[in-house]
Amino acid sequence: MRVVLVSGGVISGVGKASSAGLLLKTAGLKVTAIKIDPYLNVDAGTLGPLEHGECFVLADGGESDLDLGNYERYLDIELGRDNNITTGKVYQAVIERERKGDYLGRTVQVVPHIVNQINETITRVAQIPVDGSGEKPDVCIVELGGTVGDLESGPFVEALVQLRHKLTRDPDSAFFNIHVSFVPLIHGEEKTKPTQHAIRQMRSAGLIPDMVACRCDASLDDATISKIASSCQVDLEQVIGVHDMETVYQVPLLLEEQGLLKLLRKGLALDQVSLSPERIANGQRLWDLWKKTIDVPKDFHPVQIALVGKYTSHMDSYLSVVKALEHAAMHCKRKLNLINVDSEHLEEGMKSTDPTKYENAWDVLRKVQGIIVPGGFGHRGIEGMIAAAKFARENKVSYLGICLGLQVAVIEAARDLCGHKNSTSEEFNANAEHKSVIFMPEGSKEVMGGTMRLGTRPTLFQAGTEWSSLRALYGGGQSVDERHRHRYEVNPDFVDDLEEKGFHFVAKDDTGRRMEAFELKDHPFYIGMQAHPEYRSKVTRPSPPFLGLVASSAGVLDKVVQEMTEGTPLINGNGSSQV
Ligand SMILES: *[C@@H]1O[C@H](CO)[C@@H](O)[C@H](O)[C@H]1NC(C)=O
Ligand SMILES: *[C@@H]1O[C@H](CO)[C@@H](O)[C@H](O)[C@H]1NC(C)=O
Numbered sequence: 001m002r003v004v005l006v007s008g009g010v011i012s013g014v015g016k017a018s019s020a021g022l023l024l025k026t027a028g029l030k031v032t033a034i035k036i037d038p039y040l041n042v043d044a045g046t047l048g049p050l051e052h053g054e055c056f057v058l059a060d061g062g063e064s065d066l067d068l069g070n071y072e073r074y075l076d077i078e079l080g081r082d083n084n085i086t087t088g089k090v091y092q093a094v095i096e097r098e099r100k101g102d103y104l105g106r107t108v109q110v111v112p113h114i115v116n117q118i119n120e121t122i123t124r125v126a127q128i129p130v131d132g133s134g135e136k137p138d139v140c141i142v143e144l145g146g147t148v149g150d151l152e153s154g155p156f157v158e159a160l161v162q163l164r165h166k167l168t169r170d171p172d173s174a175f176f177n178i179h180v181s182f183v184p185l186i187h188g189e190e191k192t193k194p195t196q197h198a199i200r201q202m203r204s205a206g207l208i209p210d211m212v213a214c215r216c217d218a219s220l221d222d223a224t225i226s227k228i229a230s231s232c233q234v235d236l237e238q239v240i241g242v243h244d245m246e247t248v249y250q251v252p253l254l255l256e257e258q259g260l261l262k263l264l265r266k267g268l269a270l271d272q273v274s275l276s277p278e279r280i281a282n283g284q285r286l287w288d289l290w291k292k293t294i295d296v297p298k299d300f301h302p303v304q305i306a307l308v309g310k311y312t313s314h315m316d317s318y319l320s321v322v323k324a325l326e327h328a329a330m331h332c333k334r335k336l337n338l339i340n341v342d343s344e345h346l347e348e349g350m351k352s353t354d355p356t357k358y359e360n361a362w363d364v365l366r367k368v369q370g371i372i373v374p375g376g377f378g379h380r381g382i383e384g385m386i387a388a389a390k391f392a393r394e395n396k397v398s399y400l401g402i403c404l405g406l407q408v409a410v411i412e413a414a415r416d417l418c419g420h421k422n423s424t425s426e427e428f429n430a431n432a433e434h435k436s437v438i439f440m441p442e443g444s445k446e447v448m449g450g451t452m453r454l455g456t457r458p459t460l461f462q463a464g465t466e467w468s469s470l471r472a473l474y475g476g477g478q479s480v481d482e483r484h485r486h487r488y489e490v491n492p493d494f495v496d497d498l499e500e501k502g503f504h505f506v507a508k509d510d511t512g513r514r515m516e517a518f519e520l521k522d523h524p525f526y527i528g529m530q531a532h533p534e535y536r537s538k539v540t541r542p543s544p545p546f547l548g549l550v551a552s553s554a555g556v557l558d559k560v561v562q563e564m565t566e567g568t569p570l571i572n573g574n575g576s577s578q579v
């Protein structure tokens with residue numbers, strides 16, 4: 001068992017941790033990740049998107065925060081709800097065992113019982129296969145949230161100290177600790193005191209830094225590096241500066257340049273892992289592909305996309321959508337110019353309350369090449385989204401509707417194409433006479449938590465949809481597995497009516513009663529999906545519908561579709577990764 005612990009606290013370590021994981025992958029290793037959050041919550045599903053950023057849905061239906069999404073995107077893996085360990089989960093497990101009598105009536109304590117439970121969980125989760133190969137990972141990245149030395153993370157730190165002790169004594173195991181710190185620039189001077197202090201705290205807790213990664217504004221001075229090295233008792237090459245790059249995708253390159261992989265090779269005794277020549281070659285290919293993918297020179301053509309939603313002032317709520325658009329733009333070699341439009345500003349009522357906002361919002365829609373309406377809940381701003389869907393349909397602007405974005409386009413079509421002027425969703429008006437979107441029959445209206453259709457579900461392309469761009473983008477096969485998170489669905493009673501008007505439901509679920517995707521024929525790109533394909537988008541394998549939206553907006557859809565149908569499709573049916 002090989003563990004890379006990423007500790008820190010002052011600033012998030014996720015960017016560094018996933019970059020380190022990527023470098024290990026390029027060496028041919030299989031990598032997994034665990035995020036430890038010292039909170040009492042048991043899962044992240046009930047946390048609000050405004051306070052907490054996006055809720056990231058995992059393949060097994062687990063709801064997590066954006067960090068696990070970051071690992072999946074960088075490492076091209078599929079994690080599960082167990083990859084997020086919280087204080088709440090650990091205590092719950094220990095208390096359950098105590099109730100069952102597993103501790104034989106002995107006193108149950110933080111040390112050793114909680115600490116052992118943490119160790120057992122890490123040891124178990126680190127061995128779960130995550131890349132579709134069914135093989136155990138070689139290395140597990142463990143990112144410890146919270147600050148070393150604070151009360152909440154105490155038991156986790158203790159468990160990790162014990163784990164380190166054990167693994168460093170086992171010839172087939174290893175433990176490597178990256179401590180992420182911050183070197184502020186004050187009056188032109190790089191301040192090392194916070195780093196010194198953090199390392200001292202860490203050492204007194206029993207952890208030993210194998211590398212100090214210093215977040216900084218510009219690259220670190222040599223003098224700063226040697227000061228940190230001598231005051232923290234580490235070698236010069238164990239101190240790495242991580243300054244802001246033009247894009248986050250360049251961080252792995254920066255870390256590689258500074259010798260991170262060399263340090264990891266030595267610290268994790270990677271020479272002793274036997275790797276087939278094929279895996280080494282795959283790793284090298286991945287690294288080449290990464291470098292090629294992220295290379296988007298500044299003078300590349302921009303592609304302008306409007307994101308019409310209701311949390312546009314908190315873009316973290318749409319993080320996976322934004323990332324999926326970035327991945328797609330890199331693939332098309334375009335510079336993504338994403339403009340956020342608050343859907344409420346597009347509504348008729350805005351004309352009188354704030355005409356400037358109204359005009360500005362519509363000006364954006366008139367100038368962009370593509371429009372995306374992402375998922376969301378609640379009533380606010382819905383009419384604005386419907387107006388955006390109508391605008392895109394009538395003006396042949398490329399449109400991608402995700403989840404709620406599919407539903408608003410269906411409502412729009414019911415109103416405009418089928419003449420049901422008052423049509424709406426049951427979510428917005430339970431007493432509406434014409435509901436084109438209804439509450440899913442198997443749900444419960446009383447209990448909000450746990451009643452959603454969550455996680456991976458099949459989307460089946462229907463007979464006679466060979467013309468569909470969406471299907472072609474997915475490689476032309478019959479079925480794709482994407483992740484879902486919804487409570488409402490298209491009303492099956494009105495489907496025939498819509499289809500008669502040319503609004504084609506190209507994909508349905510396995511019962512045939514639940515609409516999964518629509519596409520218009522006489523439009524360059526007008527597509528909606530009930531699933532959230534953004535959750536499976538990867539840096540080197542963009543999500544097909546997002547790729548389609550960006551490619552169509554950039555005028556290269558035909559080329560991309562050809563690539564997808566002739567070459568290896570980016571994402572195959574079961575989601576296993578190729579590299
Ligand atoms: C893990 O779960 C906790 C508790 O719900 C949540 O606060 C945290 O954001 C989650 N972290 C990840 C990486 O999903
Ligand atoms: C951690 O748990 C594993 C699996 O149960 C066990 O083999 C190992 O000895 C434990 N390590 C420590 C440090 O307690």
Ligand SMILES: *[C@@H]1O[C@H](CO)[C@@H](O)[C@H](O)[C@H]1NC(C)=O
Nearest residue numbers: 419420421422423432433434
């Ligand atoms: C739509 O609702 C309005 C106001 O409630 C009503 O006057 C009108 O008759 C309804 N139109 C249709 C087509 O049902």
